[in-house]
Amino acid sequence: MTAVNITGLGVVSALGVGAAHHFNQLKSGVVGIARYPRDEDFLYAGKVNFTNRQLAALCGVQFSNYTSRTALLGLFAAKEALSRIKSVRKFPAAFVNGATVGGMDLSEQYFAGKSNPAQRDARVFEMHDLGANTTFIANHLRDFQYVNTISTACSSAANSIMQGAQLIRSGEFQYVLVGGTDALCDFTIEGFKSLMVYDSALCQPFDINRRGLNLGEGAAYLLLESDECIKESGNPCLAKVVGWANRNDAFHNTGTSPEGIGAQKAMLAALEIANLQPAEISYINAHGTGTLNNDLSELAAMEAVFEGQLPDFSSTKGAIGHTLAASGAIEAVLSITSLLGNCAFGNIGLTDPMTPSQVLLRKPKTKEIHHVMSNSFGFGGNSTSLIFSKG
Amino acid sequence: MQKLYIHQAVSISAQGFWVGFSLPVLRENLQRYRAIDADYKSVIPAMALRRMSKITKMALWCGLTVSKNTGLDWDGIIVGTGLGNLADTEKFLNLISSPDLGLISPTAFTQSSHNTLSGQLALQLKNHGYNMTHVQRNFSFENALKDASLQCQFGLKAILLGAADEHIPLLDHLAKEAGYEEADIDKFGEGASFFQLSAEQPSEIFVRDVLVKTAGEDPLQSIGAFLEKNQVDIDSTLLISTADTTYDFKMKQRSVAELAGKYMTSSGIAVHLACSYLAQQDYQYVLVWNNHSTNGLGLILLGHA
Numbered sequence: 166m167t168a169v170n171i172t173g174l175g176v177v178s179a180l181g182v183g184a185a186h187h188f189n190q191l192k193s194g195v196v197g198i199a200r201y202p203r204d205e206d207f208l209y210a211g212k213v214n215f216t217n218r219q220l221a222a223l224c225g226v227q228f229s230n231y232t233s234r235t236a237l238l239g240l241f242a243a244k245e246a247l248s249r250i251k252s253v254r255k256f257p258a259a260f261v262n263g264a265t266v267g268g269m270d271l272s273e274q275y276f277a278g279k280s281n282p283a284q285r286d287a288r289v290f291e292m293h294d295l296g297a298n299t300t301f302i303a304n305h306l307r308d309f310q311y312v313n314t315i316s317t318a319c320s321s322a323a324n325s326i327m328q329g330a331q332l333i334r335s336g337e338f339q340y341v342l343v344g345g346t347d348a349l350c351d352f353t354i355e356g357f358k359s360l361m362v363y364d365s366a367l368c369q370p371f372d373i374n375r376r377g378l379n380l381g382e383g384a385a386y387l388l389l390e391s392d393e394c395i396k397e398s399g400n401p402c403l404a405k406v407v408g409w410a411n412r413n414d415a416f417h418n419t420g421t422s423p424e425g426i427g428a429q430k431a432m433l434a435a436l437e438i439a440n441l442q443p444a445e446i447s448y449i450n451a452h453g454t455g456t457l458n459n460d461l462s463e464l465a466a467m468e469a470v471f472e473g474q475l476p477d478f479s480s481t482k483g484a485i486g487h488t489l490a491a492s493g494a495i496e497a498v499l500s501i502t503s504l505l506g507n508c509a510f511g512n513i514g515l516t517d518p519m520t521p522s523q524v525l526l527r528k529p530k531t532k533e534i535h536h537v538m539s540n541s542f543g544f545g546g547n548s549t550s551l552i553f554s555k556g
Numbered sequence: 557m558q559k560l561y562i563h564q565a566v567s568i569s570a571q572g573f574w575v576g577f578s579l580p581v582l583r584e585n586l587q588r589y590r591a592i593d594a595d596y597k598s599v600i601p602a603m604a605l606r607r608m609s610k611i612t613k614m615a616l617w618c619g620l621t622v623s624k625n626t627g628l629d630w631d632g633i634i635v636g637t638g639l640g641n642l643a644d645t646e647k648f649l650n651l652i653s654s655p656d657l658g659l660i661s662p663t664a665f666t667q668s669s670h671n672t673l674s675g676q677l678a679l680q681l682k683n684h685g686y687n688m689t690h691v692q693r694n695f696s697f698e699n700a701l702k703d704a705s706l707q708c709q710f711g712l713k714a715i716l717l718g719a720a721d722e723h724i725p726l727l728d729h730l731a732k733e734a735g736y737e738e739a740d741i742d743k744f745g746e747g748a749s750f751f752q753l754s755a756e757q758p759s760e761i762f763v764r765d766v767l768v769k770t771a772g773e774d775p776l777q778s779i780g781a782f783l784e785k786n787q788v789d790i791d792s793t794l795l796i797s798t799a800d801t802t803y804d805f806k807m808k809q810r811s812v813a814e815l816a817g818k819y820m821t822s823s824g825i826a827v828h829l830a831c832s833y834l835a836q837q838d839y840q841y842v843l844v845w846n847n848h849s850t851n852g853l854g855l856i857l858l859g860h861a
Contacts, residue, residue: 273649294638418666545675
């Protein structure tokens with residue numbers, strides 16, 4: 166049975182570009198979330214500091230008003246993931262992408278122009294559907310024999326990584342690109358505002374005074390290779406995906422159960438697949454959105470799984486924002502840099518921590534790290550837990 | 557791939573609702589292809605039903621009816637949808653683009669998420685198992701089926717697999733603006749199909765192989781190679797396509813486009829139809845050919861014991 170080797174990493178978020186850069190930013194406590202102007206007002210969001218035109222140029226594709234920001238962010242991060250590795254043509258390749266908004270930034274233009282039919286352009290819908298965004302990214306990378314989009318809300322990219330790991334482990338594919346992408350758009354900003362969970366100030370995950378989340382945008386991808394494939398490619402194995410599980414909370418359409426049943430089941434099942442004891446986890450990169458509901462049930466779930474012996478944990482959403490479908494992949498990349506750099510990241514924005522325990526990291530902590538768990542939960546009760554180990 | 561046995565099938569489409577393998581009286585050449593509403597409240601609680609858009613109602617009715625008939629606690633719920641919850645998406649886009657944007661209801665936003673179908677099924681069934689939603693245009697159902705096969709390799713036993721897509725009038729409008737012919741727009745359909753699958757527990761009808769090609773190739777060549785690989789005899793095989801073109805090809809042909817219209821996951825109802833023909837033992841094999849687009853194709857080979 167082959168290991169699931171990670172050989173390429175690419176990430177773009179409000180903190181910048183590249184895995185190493187993200188590591189340095191987080192180790193230095195940099196916050197990427199900033200004022201995001203909207204109409205005459207502003208809110209706090211983690212915006213990627215490139216225009217669509219700049220992203221297109223960085224990707225080496227022609228700029229078009231009909232290409233979604235989600236697709237451009239995705240292509241940019243995917244190219245970054247593949248930039249330092251040797252490509253292998255001997256084996257069939259797969260691409261599994263996570264997405265939730267797709268081309269919503271363009272679809273919104275059609276609705277905004279509804280009062281003036283002359284301004285409406287049906288072509289803006291060409292990239293509305295999620296699959297179109299995935300296909301765009303795939304077509305600009307290489308030949309893929311399998312292309313798929315997973316959409317399980319905020320756990321989409323985590324589930325893409327899980328599916329990629331299973332495709333490698335089963336022997337069906339040797340070379341799989343996995344991850345996710347989502348752009349900021351009015352649809353999700355107004356959506357979370359309508360749910361009364363958008364923090365008008367900087368978000369404070371795992372703080373007693375937390376008021377909600379700040380949205381972010383970005384994309385991240387991991388290249389997974391089988392043992393046989395690395396022999397062929399010669400690409401060094403950076404880390405391994407060793408545990409994965411997808412469970413459902415089955416409690417409420419958007420909220421999570423107070424005891425985090427789905428999260429508990431996902432973490433326990435991922436530990437079982439990784440063949441690890443809870444005590445062997447060095448650091449948990451938590452979902453930690455900053456909403457009252459999520460952080461409460463997530464902490465309860467972690468306490469139940471780790472039976473009061475919680476490892477160091479933190480949420481990095483105070484630095485990047487909640488990047489929805491992309492978050493599972495961005496946080497997977499962060500988890501892997503944490504493994505490689507032996508540093509557990511600090512939880513940004515803590516003033517009154519939900520737990521007095523020092524395992525909720527106030528600041529970055531340098532220590533030997535062997536296994537990192539990364540959790541992602543979403544609407545529809547979707548709960549996914551991933552575990553990464555040193556290569 | 558290992559055989560995936562199909563134990564139950566439930567669909568909703570322009571043909572009405574259809575439970576089990578026995579072939580209903582099929583109405584050909586319909587004028588329009590809106591799915592006929594089932595008695596949703598027979599399986600969906602009234603409180604939840606009130607807020608649901610048609611795609612959610614259709615998917616839940618099918619998924620919960622399969623569940624009721626089997627009484628199983630699913631190890632996995634896997635759904636494919638091409639365009640997801642369009643009505644809720646359109647509703648929320650209208651809400652946020654209205655000039656007097658004040659306090660707005662979050663219902664359309666939360667239900668617009670593509671995983672509403674699989675999530676609601678888990679919620680109604682109190683199911684904590686594997687829960688997945690695949691959204692890859694025309695191949696969303698094929699990819700969901702491939703995932704079911706993958707999960708069986710990782711030990712999942714009882715799987716609820718489904719496909720759903722809904723029609724909204726805006727689609728017609730956009731198609732018109734994009735230059736589609738009226739006759740093609742009239743063919744837009746909708747529907748949902750759900751199946752009980754297992755790799756372990758045998759039944760008479762099974763999925764034998766699935767293939768998705770994402771690049772354009774000569775379809776007849778792809779079909780020929782696929783049948784040859786599976787050592788299937790063309791003469792004992794029925795071809796069910798999702799588009800309404802018939803090809804100069806030796807196999808007997810049928811299209812679901814004239815029964816249920818065209819929608820991205822209509823290969824779901826094509827598989828249901830295949831189960832019916834196989835249950836009657838009219839054919840040894842049925843090949844479902846997803847030919848919605850000339851850019852790639854999907855093939856699902858089904859057989860009976």
